[in-house]
Amino acid sequence: MFKIGIIGAGGIAEHMAETVAGMKNAKIHGIASRDIFKANAFAEKYHIPRAFGSYEDMVKDPELDLVYIATPHSHHAEHAELCIRNKKNVLCEKAFTMNAAQAKKLVALAKKNKVYLAEAIWTRYMPSRAAVTKLMDSGIIGEVRYLTANLSYSMANKERIVKPELAGGALLDLGVYCLNFAFMFFGNKVAKIDSSAKLSKKGVDENESMTVYFKDGRVAYLTSAMNARSDRKGIIWGEKGYIVVENINNPNAINVYNAEDKLIKSVKLPEQITGYEYQIIEAMKMIKAGKLESESMPLSETVFVMQTMDKLRKDWGVVFPQEKKL
Incomplete structure (x- = not known):
């Protein structure tokens, strides 16, 4: 059984939990939230074996085959890096990161640590x-x-x-x-x-x-x-x-x-169950085959999309507070 952990316990995480519940060869093994009460409630609702009050604790669980990141865009890079440094395969919600610089850093880090990394832009997999x-x-x-x-x-x-x-x-x-x-x-x-x-x-x-x-x-x-x-x-x-x-x-x-x-x-x-299942099916297939990225959404394409959006935001004058500090 392919075991998945989820970082973040919001609406998108619920959608993924509902999806995996309908799959035969995968299950949600853990849910992590900064609020342990929220994690426990989520785990009870979706019959998840383990609930964590910190992301750091969950990514240390040796049973996890993949971590799905369902936090806001602003935190994707931080949470993906946490997973990668703990040798966990990652499926990260779109938009993959806040900007292309973060995306490139994650791609290099995943390659160095030899873990699977992919963007969960579900339409690419359907x-x-x-x-x-x-x-x-x-x-x-x-x-x-x-x-x-x-x-x-x-x-x-x-x-x-x-x-x-x-x-x-x-x-x-x-x-x-x-x-x-x-x-x-x-x-x-x-x-x-x-x-x-x-x-x-x-x-x-x-x-x-x-x-x-x-x-x-x-x-x-x-x-x-x-x-x-x-x-x-x-x-x-x-x-x-x-x-x-x-x-x-x-x-x-x-x-x-x-x-x-x-x-x-x-x-x-x-x-379909919800449509989210296709990205999980591909992740399972790639990880079992020893591949480090998706065929449907290669990392080079993810970086290209992020670079495109960076250029658009620059043209519009949209700069996030975190980028102003760089």
């Missing part, structure tokens, strides 16, 4: 990704010209997204999905990016628009926001029609339309 790629390669919509993608939720009441000290803002929480959607299907050969953002009074991005120009001539138009609800669609546009991905955050349908807007194909996606 079957929907291969399904969309297959449709594009089939020529069903002809030559692909551009794509559009949006992801917005009304989240302005959540601390982790509004506070600069928690590396808040729409980009690292929502825009990261739009960028990954573009890079999954158009690659990472980017010529330039034009963008604009509206900042909050606290100095984080409330919403943004990004136009990504690729070296092969294709273009991606991306939008995200923390203060509105969008339709979350990703659409890939070709000369003969278009592919619509319903909800780029967790695709539930893929439909293909011709140039007359007639539905010509629908792809049925497999039933």
Whole structure:
């Protein structure tokens, strides 16, 4: 049985606990929170054998095969480093770190310590990704010209997204999905990016628009926001029609339309527990094979996405308090 520990006992951690509870070959072995009462309540709710009142105590548990980091973006680097230095394999929530410098440091540290390290950007691991790629390669919509993608939720009441000290803002929480959607299907050969953002009074991005120009001539138009609800669609546009991905955050349908807007194909996606299981399945596979990174989300791609977001934030003037101290 593959044993997983979770750092952080918030909503995302609960989602992972629910996921693993539905898997046959994995289980949550430990939950760690700075608040032991919170850890105990979480462990009782999800029938987890061990609860820890410190992250340091949990990563010393010799039974753990993998640690999933579910804390705010601002703390990902610190908690991942703690795991790596204790020789623990790591699956870290997106955005992977606060910036690219932190990401590069973790990648080097994981390589030195010979542990698995991957970003938990779940859409990279889902079957929907291969399904969309297959449709594009089939020529069903002809030559692909551009794509559009949006992801917005009304989240302005959540601390982790509004506070600069928690590396808040729409980009690292929502825009990261739009960028990954573009890079999954158009690659990472980017010529330039034009963008604009509206900042909050606290100095984080409330919403943004990004136009990504690729070296092969294709273009991606991306939008995200923390203060509105969008339709979350990703659409890939070709000369003969278009592919619509319903909800780029967790695709539930893929439909293909011709140039007359007639539905010509629908792809049925497999039933899932929550969608989080695919990143765990890959982690299990890679770790058992002795691999140190994901095939679906290589560390070089994680660093590339972080570098892209660093550049965007620089253009907008978004600097987190921790970065001002550097």
